[in-house]
Amino acid sequence: MRSLFLFLFFSLFFSGTSFADSNKEIIIQGNEYIDDDVIYSIIGKNTESSSSDYINKIIKSLYDTGNFKNIDVKENDEQIILYLIENSRISKINLVGNERFKKEFILEQFNENEYFKYINEIRINKFITELKKLYESFGYNQINIEYKILEDPNKDNSVILEFYFDEGTISKINRIYFVGNESFDKQELMSEIKSNQQNFILIFRNENYKEYQVTNDVYLLEDFYKNNGFRDIEISYKSEYLPKGNKFNVYFYIEEGKKYEFGSLDLNFDSIDINTDQQEKMNLLLNDYFTTKIQKNNIYNRSYLDNINDLLSEFLFDNGIIFFNIRILDKIDVSKVDILFQIESSEPKYVDQINIYGNTRTIDKVIRREMTFSEGDAINSDLIKSSKKNIDNLRIFKSVDIKEVEKSNNQIDINIFVEEQTTGEFQIGLSFGTIEGATFVTGLREKNIAGIGREIDLTVNTSDNNTKYNFDIIEPYIFNRKLDFIYGISYSEEDLSTSSSYKTNTFNTKTGFRYVLDENLLHKITLEYRLKEYLITDTKAVANSIHNLSGHNADILLNNILISDGLNSFIRPTKGQFIQYENIISPSTNSDNGYVKNLFTYKKYIKNYENIFSIRAKAGNIVSLKNKEIATDDKFSLGGYWLRGFDSYGAGPRDSRTSYIGGRNVVVTKFDLQRPLNKNSDNPIDLNIFSDFGTVFDNKNTPNNSEESIRSSYGFGIKFYTPIGPIGLSWAFPISSESYDIERMFLFSIGNLN
Template sequence: MLPSRKRGGARRLHVFSAVVFCLFALANAAFVTPADAQTYRFNNIAIEGNIRVDDSTLFGLAGFGRGETVSAGQLNAAYGNIAASGLFETVEFVPQGNTLLIRVSEYPIINIVNFEGNRRIDDEDITPIVQTRSGRVLSPSQVEADARAIAELYAQRGRSAAEITPRIIPRGNNRVDLAFEIREGNVVEIERLSFVGNRAYSSYRLRQVLNTKQAGVFRWLVQRDTFVAERIGLDRQLLTDFYLSRGYVDFEILSVTSELARERDGFFLTFNIREGLQYRFGNVSVVSEVEGIDAADYERELRLRPGTIFSPTVLDQNIARIERLAEQRGLRFIRAEPRFTRDNRNQTIDVEFAIVRGERVFVERIDIQGNTTTLDRVVRRQFTSAEGDPLNPREIREAAERIRALGYFSDVDVDTRRGSAPDQAIVDVEVEETTTGSLGFSVSYGRAQGIGFGISFSEQNFLGRGQQVAVSFNTVKGSRDISLQFAEPALFGRDLRYSLGIGYRETKSFFSDFDTREGFLNNSIGFPVAEYARLQLRQGLVLDRLSGLSGNPSQRLQDDADAGTAVTGSLGYTYTFDTRNVGIDPSQGAILSFSQDFGLGNQSRRYVKTEGRAGYEMGIFNEDVTLRADARAGALHMINGKSRNRERYQLSDVMRGFAPGDSGPRDFASGSNDVLGGNRYFSVQLEAQFPLGTPEEYGLSGGVFADAGSVWGVDSVGGINMTDGGTDYNKMHVRAAVGVSLFWDSPLGPLRFDFSRPVRKLDRDRSQNFDFSIVSQF
């Protein structure tokens, strides 16, 4: 703010000028006729105090010149125009007989603009939002606006208590320095995030939906627990989508209140909601209002069963099926218009899809703005429509969702407006870039391995092309792992995902009695074959070598070592049917997959490796508890030659509770009873995840699990003893383990700690009671 002494002086001068002007007017009124009482004529107008602003500019602002007759209203307007120009600190009108003296005092020129006290935000980030510049005339109103803009920038970073004080420092010759003194204050975090009116879902479940998080013990690492007013809009949309996708069609957010603590060190955020009732789909039908279209053909395209929960996502999917069939038959501007009939008594909604002829509007062009790094084509390929195609509002909405799902932008706004003609429309895409890369460092420690180090770099939008690149290096006590991963999600501008992986690994004998070296090169391409299904085709090349055997090793391991470096090429495919990512924050989902790899190696080795998987996830008890089931099976069939150790399955890889390299089929003829792995496996994993009742800001939840599985069937076992105590370890023996889990949504990512105990195992199997992993989708 400006010094109070200057402001007080300016006000006194203004008051004095007004009094003098009024006295002058009264004096004139005593010597003129009533007809002339409201007009004045000055034969001369003198101007004083202007240095940079010339007289002509002041005459232009006043609006009259010497010898002109002016009214009292014109004089007042002239005074207001000059004062409001922003060029002068003070303005006076002083009548002196037939002369009007206009005395002004110009605002000084700004010499330097400085920011003081800012440690959390650099000058380079503040300067662009400040309009006051060096070399310009000082404007008190603009300085105050700049101070508010700086305070808003700090509020966006979670520092709502920041105070900005402008200071003016005189430097002589009508020049000043301007300093914004910044008192940053502490980060103002959300101490409590609560809901009022929620009955179907607990506050614990709803907090998981929001982008904003409640502050916890690791608040110094978490960014989303700071209060940012702009984030509330996103939270409102996420919460609304959550309820609508679960059939609560009358859901409403009545208000969102944010209360600042008395100490100004925390916010209390409350969502006041009205849930309404949950509705399900009732009768579903299709009618045609377009001549020549048979509704029965389109009704067969529906995948909507009465009794399922009403969901806008499911509705849009069925609309898309109808419109897609019309496009395949060469029909343009055909739209499926859903019409609803609500049955409040039974809480159902009947849906009638009316096939109608839509408005004949074409896409004139797609304008993209705000993408400073991301190339236009990365955004444009999310649209199924191109310039010249019929405008489909549903496709535009779906494209907007796909752009948001990229993760490249913090804000996405897609809208349409009229084009150059009534039948033309322009699609405007406004985006705001966000960070897409990460650099990580890690340190690990194991009693056998010692201290290990790792570094990784990943970029999800490499060079703005939408490509993913990841590089990692890990080393521990002579072992190392180097890899490079590259992915192009839209090869040739189509829905073709190409992936390339190159890497080299070395392992020492921590969990086995041998060392390995392995180099690999993998290529794959994936594409959709149905609505929820994708097919991946891949090619692999592996060079591996086994060494470091000592004592009396198993003959199978010795064969691998004697063979030297093995070169194996493979071709394979994977078919995946996955519904887990359907809708907003889905409450259930399933995955089915089937894969085969056909391998050809040196020494005439040939094999076929087949694997299958079925998994399901669902929420119960209003989604506070999540149940998961996952079943897998695989078989390695050698057409010619013997399998190598790296190609066989290990028990610790398919179930929990068993030690790596120390469980499963063994060769008891070797000195160390070497574990060989198996050519076949199956596993079934069941688990439940639930809240622990701890403060939610800790990000902790618990779980229980039960695993059952087996690995067996080593090929070419002639001359190898795999029996101990009457038990043939090469046959299928079901093992089982139970345990508890601790899930931690940590600042470094979702982590999982498993504490397990085998309840069914063979005598020689070794257990592992603790395991640590990074959580991913099952």
């Protein structure tokens, strides 16, 4: 018993002694710039131990901050005293060799108080790392930044921090390779990504290598595959740096997996309280979408599921049901995917604050107007997803991330993190053809002027016989609606001396609106004021309708355009359709006595294994409001690319070889069968067989030559997609024509094949 007492006594004594030794107060001395509270937040106000290991740990944690030049320690019975010597204060920052970004811009991106208040090598190195990322996002992958610390002779304990930049040149993409793509050829996949490989003709096309862009390209390719049946697609990439020339080869490795079709599509309401009538209406929504969108082509398409999710969400919101989640569950059955939309109740949540981070250039308003909710609103996961999708669709941010921060009383904060990217591009292009000759195109486009989402588009298009200068500005979200306001000016010169014996100089101003009516359906309406000068080059040959307009003429035009563009590529489409309807109203007060003009254009591409079948057609009509003759240049013409085998302005009514008249109606159709000769080549070659049919007819005053017969032709050609751009050669042979028509059997073109 005595032994037990002694054991407990000594245990308590020594433990109490140990506790007293470990509970010493830490005293800080010598710090001028850094507050005591900041230092105590790192090391605490009292020690946990007085051992040398613990003291060394404290010293190391302070040195690791990078804020201190020297730390001395003294210890007494009750205190540990730290004598600190801080790093020198930064009195001035110099940047040397920075040409791409000016000093003011760089310092706007980085908080000076965080990085440059006093010397801290950890923060300086972090600054260099982040600044290099900024340079690399603009294609400067050779960027090197070093720094020196110089004593400031004019201030005590102060230094001058100098950064030295070796920016190098912008890295370009040499070649892009796809490995494992069995179902789609290289050109189809290239049309889905933003990165471009080097092209010798389009020297100002954006061919810069940007790591983030290649990463985003992976997502674009995955979406493309998932929207074409490949649910299990997996894609990775590798970049190969070529020091000679500062270029990259980019390799996309594709594991396509199996191609699926849709099986059953069902809804489940077990986890949500909605009435039978609402359930029936939601089932009708699903069945209607399946019938109109999916049934024709039953291939698995992830975007269809997202669209159905949006329709169901909209229905629930319209019926006052806010707190829900929709889970999309799928089940594989051999080559079919059964889909179940699981609709569930969710806990009530309300938005307290919306915080936006990372938008150093873009103002908050541009982001907030894309949100589907505001502070104080009820919220669920679908609203967050749709908001992120809207912000992504602006295409002015490198990345977008939305996070929820839980708070009390069912409230959450929404934190939006965006990363800016360059939104401007400057392009130069050159094309050549037997019809239009050499054409030079240059343009400047910027999608986020002044950080408010404003777009500008400046283009110059000039060829042997035509020149056009165009400047457009687009203001988004007019009247706080998803409505774009358009205004711009243009000037053009057109030489029609050879075909019609006159020239025109046209100055045009316009204003109008643009908005999305439905998925892939755009409506644009503009009011234009046009000043047009007609210069007659041959008074004997020119049409009377043009001769009467000789000199200056003023017109007001109301232009309506509906566009539905579902083609998978602009340069080499292989599937999808394009529909455009254009209506122009010229009031009767105009110099030309007024008219109403309609033009319908249709393109359809169908891919069957390697064969690509296309039908392209247009039909147009123009009617005078005063039953007078319509000016030749407002009528329709036929020939050239829209009726191969005939020259531009080569087929249709005319008075003479140099006086083309055209007609008030046009109908033309082109049938093409295209087959690749080398499927996965970097430079594919397609064999093309075609046949064209068309007619242009009807004039108030009968021209000297005015047979309204149908012209037709057949032929073959080769399309070669080279590093300098697409090259086309075709030979067309008229089947039916008139003696006064001007034929052109051979067509050659660089840069424009469609």
